[in-house]
Amino acid sequence: MVEVTTVRKAAGTPWSLRLAAGWLILVLILALVGPAFAPYGVNEQDFAARFAPPVLAGGTWAHPFGTDQIGRDLFSRLINAIRISLLLALLGTLIGMVIGSVLGMIAAHFRGWIEDVIMALVDFQAALPFIIFAIAALAVFEAGFWTFLLILGIAGWERYARLVRALVLQAQNDGYADALDSLGAHPVRIYLWHILPNIFGAVSVQMTINFPETILLETGLSFLGIGIQPPHTSLGLLVSDGRPYIFQAIWLVAFPGAAIFLTTLSVSLLGDRARDRADILTRKD
């Protein structure tokens, strides 16, 4: 046990994880402050510079990442798209975590028929592809930002519910919850102040799995044209916008595509590492 951890520490953090962390920090900074420094507006058109290539392909620094079919600056659009996509993925992950955790706690606290109903809902959700739910819901609701966010948030709730229910049942056997209960503490207080901090490690590992999936779902639905709607933009919508021009302007697809890929990959790599660590910490044998 102890040996394993020391060997890992001695080996240092692999360069892939450093790059992943570096990329995420860069993307976060871009999302937070980038739009304020974007050289052009999201929908600002420059007809004189349609299909301007990026600097790397012989373009000029006026449009470092090139422009699209109506001369919109890809760099400025990319920064705004990163902000929207990250915001949707972060909030979406949080919403799913809150819904699932609360339902999981309710199931574990009340047991009986309430637990049966919640777990039947969990099984039902797990028995169907979520993307079909999302597409059907987007067929009837006007796809505004908040509706879309709620749909993304619901994705994955069933896994949090299952996990939290199991963890809470385990925690109830640990004695400290009983002790607090006999001291007269209110159940809500026990759950939020005492059990939640104890199970938060496992829940946050689940979040690192859920986060890249939410990005992929959001960009996928936006790519299909049923997610984020113009004038807003998202990384998936940028890829979709660039797709008809793949023959003459590959950069319109390449930059947003790479941004999605690097972001999901970075979170997955860091999440895998966190999961390995959690395994080492919790393994009983």
Next chain:
Amino acid sequence: MTGYFLRRTLRAVITLWVAVTFFFFLLRVDVNIGLLALNMNASQEAIDSFNTRWGFDKSLLDQYWLWITGALQGDFGYSFRDARPAADWVAERLPKTLELSLAGFALMIVIGVPAGLAAAIRNGTATDRTIMSLAAAGYSLPSFVLGLALMYTFAVYLQLLPSTGSTSFAHLILPAATYGLTGSAGIARFTRAAMLEVLGKPYIAAARASGAPPAAVVLRHAVPNAAIPVVTMLGFSVGQLVGHAVIVETVFAWPGLGQALISAVANRDLAVVQVLVVVFATFMIGANLLVDILYGVLDPRIRTAGGANG
């Protein structure tokens, strides 16, 4: 034994019924379907006659009863757009989706399983790390980005393959490759984990200690035991495949069910959306049932114990 299969089948039928009912009401949450399907400028008379024509003036429960009794006889209503039976959409497009999905699924297995086995057998070596890095990358690469990258490389740059359409075998290659490569990453990871677990079992150590050649230990003792969880995982991954099918078909303009679903959503053609949703749900629930039954056949402990979840 028959009890186990009957329970599983009954459970699948109930899940399907709940799913169908759920989607029926979800698609009718918005009361003013006429306004949605026609457009904002439609007159009240046009909306009223639309609602009468498609039965939206009846109560929800009446509509539900009509729909479900019709569906049981193969009548899934009519497309708002061209007034053809919605079920015709499925009949026309199902072969295309099956062609792409089966080709993609076969590629997924052919790439994913050997990669996972190789990584597990060479655990901790450079081979293992390379395969797992590729798998991590494949897992994070959205299928539409991979599809467009393949399209750019092979159709635009090298001009070897057609970019979109479905008229020849050459048209199948890029979509099937996209489908197979995206899915194989998850399979490789899972196969590796299942194989590593089996390789750590005492009976493998015993087989090795008995002097059996390493290849025989792997092929005869480890692979068959690792196969059960891998087969299960393949069955349960059908849900993700539905998502892949929708996106890959859209990228390559492949005229299958997924592409039909997206255009029906864009047109607010609810009868078609409804029937397609039912078809996709049936696929996934059917695949899960198949896995349960296979599992019961392969592993007698499960059917006698009633399984982990009933």
